[in-house]
Amino acid sequence: MDDIVKAALKKWPNVPHCYGWLALDARGDWYMRDERIQHAGPFPQVKGSRINHEKLREFIERNYDHDEDGCWFFQNGPQRVYLQLEAAPWIWRLDQQRLAERRVQSHTGLSTTVDGCWLDEQDRLFLSTPLGLGLVHTVDMLWAAQAVDQGWWTPEPAMFAELLARYRVVLEPIQRGR
Numbered sequence: 100m101d102d103i104v105k106a107a108l109k110k111w112p113n114v115p116h117c118y119g120w121l122a123l124d125a126r127g128d129w130y131m132r133d134e135r136i137q138h139a140g141p142f143p144q145v146k147g148s149r150i151n152h153e154k155l156r157e158f159i160e161r162n163y164d165h166d167e168d169g170c171w172f173f174q175n176g177p178q179r180v181y182l183q184l185e186a187a188p189w190i191w192r193l194d195q196q197r198l199a200e201r202r203v204q205s206h207t208g209l210s211t212t213v214d215g216c217w218l219d220e221q222d223r224l225f226l227s228t229p230l231g232l233g234l235v236h237t238v239d240m241l242w243a244a245q246a247v248d249q250g251w252w253t254p255e256p257a258m259f260a261e262l263l264a265r266y267r268v269v270l271e272p273i274q275r276g277r
Contacts, residue, residue, distance in 0.1 A: 115178070116172075116178070116179045116180075116181060116274070117175075117178055117179065117180040117181065118181045118272060118273070118274045119132060119137050120132055120133070120137075120180060121159075121180050121182050121183070122142045122143070122146065122147065122183040122185070123171075123182055123183075123184050123190075123206075124143055124185045125143070125187075125223075125234055125237070126236060126237065127190030127236060128149055128150075129150040129156060129159055130142070130146045130148060130149055130150065131147050131148045131150060132145075132146075132147035132148075132183070133147065133148075136148075142183040142185065142271075159173045160206075160207035160208065161207075162174040162175070163207055165188065168269060168272075169266075169268050169269045170272035171184060171188045171268075171272075172272075181272040182272075183270065183271045183272075184270045184271070185270075186223065186234045186270075187225065187232050187233045188231055188232065188233065189206065189207075189230060189231060189232065189233025189234070190206040190233060190234055190235075190236050191203040191204070191206075191226050191228075191233045191234065191235050191236060191239070192204045192205070192206065192236050192239055193235065193236075193239040193242035193243055193246070194242060195242070198242055198245065198246055198251070201213070203226060203228065203233075203235075205230065205233065206236075209230060211228040211229055211230050212228060212229065213226045213227070213228055213251075213252060214226075214227045214229065215227040215255075216247075216253060216255065217254060217255050217256070217257040217262060218254045218255070218256055218257070219257055219262065220259060221259065223235075223259075224240065224243050224254060225257070225262055226252070227266065231266055231268070232262060232263075232265075232266035232268055
């Protein structure tokens with residue numbers, strides 16, 4: 100977490116949390132969901148405005164975390180902005196070099212190893228890592244298939260809801276008292 104964010108938390112410790120204004124899709128893209136978009140429909144059917152500003156994305160990614168209940172958020176200074184997740188809190192990126200090192204990279208740029216591998220009922224490939232549960236990016240499925248062919252990963256069948264429960268992932272946090 101950025102030092103400026105830590106300082107803001109100390110200076111203003113009781114800022115209310117924010118819900119519904121930020122989302123992460125299954126491709127690792129961040130979306131702003133203003134009040135108009137929130138009323139237009141649920142995420143991901145109505146996504147909102149994709150965040151393209153590089154510095155803003157990097158700030159969100161450096162200050163991305165989860166609480167004890169499995170709800171993921173972006174700590175925006177003193178305000179915790181809870182996210183809606185389309186599929187998982189991490190979107191894993193793969194390439195030849197990472198796979199040779201037996202590593203994957205998150206949509207936030209963090210590198211990690213793989214502990215487990217599952218295919219859900221929609222044939223989506225999920226990986227567990229020391230960082231938590233994540234979905235393999237759709238454009239990297241060829242690399243994932245090569246990892247399976249090499250015997251590095253052995254996908255096991257799992258229901259999506261069971262994976263979320265096992266790894267304590269909440270896709271859409273609900274507003275509660277602070």
